[in-house]
Amino acid sequence: MAPEIDFLASDDEEHGAHIAVPTAALPAPASAAAGADDDAAFIAAATQRHNIKAGTQVAKKATKKSANTASGVVSGGGSFQSMGLHPSLLRSLLLRGYTTPTPIQRRAIPAILAQPPQDVVGMARTGSGKTLSYMVPLIQRLNGRHSTSFGIKSLILVPSRELAVQIVRVGKDIARGWRDDNAEAIRWALVVGGEGMDEQFALMSNNPDVVIATPGRLLHLIVEMNMDLRTVEYVVFDEADRLFEMGFAEQLEELLRRLPPTRQTLLFSATLPKSLVEFARAGLEANPRLIRLDADSKISPELRMAFFSVKPTEKEASLLLLLRLVIGVPTGEQEATVQHKGQADMRPYQTIIFCATKHHVEYLLLLLTTVGYACAHIYSSLDQAARGSQMALFRSGRASLLIVTDLAARGIDLPVLEHVINYDFAPQPRLFVHRVGRTARAGRSGWAWSLVTPVELPYLCDLQLFLGRPLVSAHRATGEELLDLNGALVIGTLPREAVDEEVEAVDNMMHASSNVAANYDALRGVVKRAHSMYVRSQAKPSQESFRRAKDMSKDAERLAITGAEAAWALAGGPLEEEGVHDVVRRPSAYGLGGKAAPKPHDDSLAAARASLLAKVNSFRPGETVFEIGQRGQKQPLSRLMQDRRRTLATKQIRARSIEESKRAAASEVPAVPTVGSADNADEAEIASVFNTGSFKDPTFYMSYEQQGASAERGYSLGRSFADEAKGATMDVAGDDVGPGGHVTRIGSQRWDPKKKRFIKGDGAGANNEKMIRTESGLRLPASFRSGRYDQWRKEQRVQLPRAGEQERALPTSVQRQAESAGRTGRFVHKQSKAPKPLDPKRSDYKKKLKQHASKGSSNARSELKTATDIHKARALKEKRRAKNARPSHKRH
The missing domain is CATH 3.40.50.300 (P-loop containing nucleotide triphosphate hydrolases)
Incomplete structure (x- = not known):
């Protein structure tokens, strides 16, 4: 079924041409499903009308504030307030300077928020605001608050770490303006390579709502933690073409198999191909919506x-x-x-x-x-x-x-x-x-x-x-x-x-x-x-x-x-x-x-x-390195290059004649017809003149494969002889018989033609690392399931609920670790403890009590050290160091 496509030729056009899909071509849903879809569409329409009315008031207030500025808030069709966004989200956008949506935002945001949800593929040149195109619907869908049910709600996959950090900053900045005092803000998680695994374990255990990740590290965490992704409802592939080009195809296939089929999938890139064949692996629906903006203008018109x-x-x-x-x-x-x-x-x-x-x-x-x-x-x-x-x-x-x-x-x-x-x-x-x-x-x-x-x-x-x-x-x-x-x-x-x-x-x-x-x-x-x-x-x-x-x-x-x-x-x-x-x-x-x-x-x-320097600069020597200093001498290499030069000279003369004949034909001068041109001869004529038979002499020719080997290979029921012989080779280093009678070779090595040296292992996987096979049949490095998470969970005494259950309170240490890992800025200490009370049984209880009582009075002792105190502390330190450096008198 052909996808529904929106085209927008330029930035000035507000509405693109729609290619409507005939309703007869769509599958007829069941009555219950149709009723549920109608109810959801009715609720979404009512909510949108309410948000538009409330958003108009928010836009008016923002317009009054920006009346003295050069640019005000745009209202009417194609504006942010006409999209039915939540008033808090609209206010956050307007206060941060996002007054006018870009063409990709004008077309993508309503398409993503439409009911029932559908997959969207967005193509626009770089710098056109694609990040905001999927970030605004994400925050709107999460209602700007944290969900107490355990499990990831939204997933954003990016090809690089810097892009992931940038998306986290944009999302947090927009969601920060959501006004809801009774609910917790959205929890974000940044999962990229190069960071500590323990911090990311704590981050994922903290029940994040949105995960921005690179595919490799995310798959590592999913396999290691045995995570359940059935709660994911919103998946974004940012820079989608680059994700498939950078070698993430296997990771993406494994991730897509673990995601639920009811998710909404979005793909955004600046250079999406015209067809959707390359993105069929992303698990798109049969009728995705393709939004292509400025298809002819691939770069900005302001770029020189x-x-x-x-x-x-x-x-x-x-x-x-x-x-x-x-x-x-x-x-x-x-x-x-x-x-x-x-x-x-x-x-x-x-x-x-x-x-x-x-x-x-x-x-x-x-x-x-x-x-x-x-x-x-x-x-x-x-x-x-x-x-x-x-x-x-x-x-x-x-x-x-x-x-x-x-x-x-x-x-x-x-x-x-x-x-x-x-x-x-x-x-x-x-x-x-x-x-x-x-x-x-x-x-x-x-x-x-x-x-x-x-x-x-x-x-x-x-x-x-x-x-x-x-x-x-x-x-x-x-x-x-x-x-x-x-x-x-x-x-x-x-x-x-x-x-x-x-x-x-x-x-x-x-x-x-x-x-x-x-x-x-x-x-x-x-x-x-x-x-x-x-x-x-x-x-x-x-x-x-x-x-x-x-x-x-x-x-x-x-x-x-x-x-x-x-x-x-x-x-x-x-x-x-x-x-x-x-x-x-x-x-x-x-x-x-x-x-x-x-x-x-x-x-x-x-x-x-x-002029002389230009001639010297463009000079090309007529002799090669084999002929320098060999004039008058009959050397094999010099004679070889002379013969080669004569051959090239003949070809150049022939090329000039062909160029002159083409020039004569262009000037309507009749060319001399060629007789018996081989270009026009068919295979029968060539075979009648030239010998086209086989060059192999059966007397001296030896085939690389034994006669009838293909038939034997087809009749075989087990492994080939080469595989059996490979397992039966004798190792001088000796064999070790393990449990079950299996023979394990000690220190066996093989020659790697790429690395040009002997290596261990059978070469399965990069750098001969051990591989494991997942439920989907994909082979992943065995280090993805090393038991490190189980060890961390036992040390921290963490027991996570299942996907969909209500979240539980984490230990203070894990919560603090998750907050520090999820914070992109400087670490801020929020914990404050009162001083411990004095112990009456201490020998210096009265002295300490007088010191506490004298605090705030004019007779309080200064905490600053004098020069004498510093010299005494240094002398005491040197004395202890000299004492510790004395040789031991114990007998050995």
Whole structure:
């Protein structure tokens, strides 16, 4: 059955076109179920009318308060008060500045709150307010209060820890404004990797209503604690496509099998595919509702993009030129910004730099800190506490640069961010969309800068096809008009003289100190190896993009051979100086804080020097390493390369002739017909002319498989001979006969071809860890059920009720542990104890009584120590230390 789909073409449209599902195609429900649905719909409609009337009064009060401000509260259709939200929730939204819903919120919130509940798939570009689209219905559904029945009510799955922390903060901030003095507030639980298991045991035992978690750690807790998820009614997959791409497929399948079928499932992402085939594993209903907003505009219209063609060996210098000349990032640590309602002040130079791996992050961190920039860094293997401190450093404004991997490309809201730099170009267009989506959010403008090497040109062509925008060269821009960086992908170069000077300056700076030089050279080697592995693991671009990138790189050859006009100005090409990006020439015209690039001199000597440097820069040697110094000598390798060059020359002549024939055909010149073309011949004609028989000689050919092995394998009833022989091999180390007569080998090892060494185990699971099989048949690591929770429960003396039963009071220690684990801010001590009464049987009872009686009087003794008291305490401490350090006189 086709899903019901809502389309919204632009932000100005308030209502999209509906594709109604015919009622005849829907299954007829039973009479009892139909009556229950009618009653629930009637109650929901009555409640909505009451909430709309009460919300209008709340909106009027908010309008009076915001009458003196520039923007008031929007009322009428499409506003928050027209959605039937609870007055307390509406008031909380209005007080926090959420006056006008975004298009995705305008369409998703009513769809989620509709009765009967239905599954919803939401697609909108990043920064459009998807988090609030499912957080508002969640709080409305929980009625803003904690449920006393035991069990999780709502579950939100996210791909990264930072996104989970951000969602917890947003949810707590909105739910804090719910006014209900007789009920407890909603309990939130943050379950992510890198945190202590004992704290999370206490957190889950505290009966949370909403759990925001990453799939791996949540499944670990569920298996370890044997949790029952039958009470879950609301499930959200945030950044859904990333969840399925990051290797969480098995964890998600196991979680979905444990969830009840009556749940409401929501999927939100910025790059959902057009079909629902990839999300069938999420257990959606047969008729989900798909809401797609701005399907053609995948990135914000306020985002300006600039692409720079660079050489791989000059990426570091190009990055420094970009930070200094164009963006204008100041060096040194900056002062922290003043917070206003939880948001930091805007700084025009706040920049995030995306790298390929964590080794690139460490390498750039050393480089940029040595130059003098204040940097923060985040990658996956970094400790959670370090992640939080680094993110706080960047959010407060003390760090101007944030160096990250693709971990921070999804869902993280950085309100002070204006610039995004792709140091390593995104290998997938969707990943590029998520990267640049960290800026130009919520109607603000932003910049996206990308460094593109010749190897990464095919990925740029793929991005151009994905976005549907023209790809143009910067040298074709004429006049003083500004380039259209919002609607086109403009690629240019950096000034050659400035790049050469920066390369030399970086090399001198990094080798000025011996310690920095050693770390710098070591990290460069590590980054080189890591980048090669990263490239091998990435998806390859399309063949069409490969062909286009090859044509772009061959401009110099076409310019020299055919005399054609070069269409692209790339690094190392003949038009490199002419193709300097306009943003680098005059950054102030685009509202940037950098300085303009130094202009070349007008005299003829400087022009001749620049021309000579351009020729040297674009020079490609005609000899290979096998032929250098081998002229006049008949060496095997040199003769091999000469033969290879002659073969390539023949192919080039043939390619030129084909290009000339195509050009002649385009100019309506009749081409010479070819006789006996093999392209038009069928298989019969080829077989009649050429020998297409088998090349195998039965006399000398030996098959890799024994004749009739497949038939024997089909007739077999047990294990194969190879498996039986594997279990019957003799081990010199000896066997140990265990219970039941089973033979266990001691210290048996096998050769792992991937790790290139002998390892223990049979290789089942990652790192040969022991696996267990769940009830659904999925294999999970045995460490998920290690008995650690049972031990913790015995130590804390906790007995949890079953799902659906009324919750019980937890011990004070467990309650305190759960509160500290669930609090995202600083720990606050709330417990206060009265002093113990004096014991009359003590020998110093009268003395203590006089001291207590003298408190508050002028004759009370001061608690501050004098210098004499401090010297006496130090002398006594030294005396005790010397006494304890005496050698023992006991006989040994």
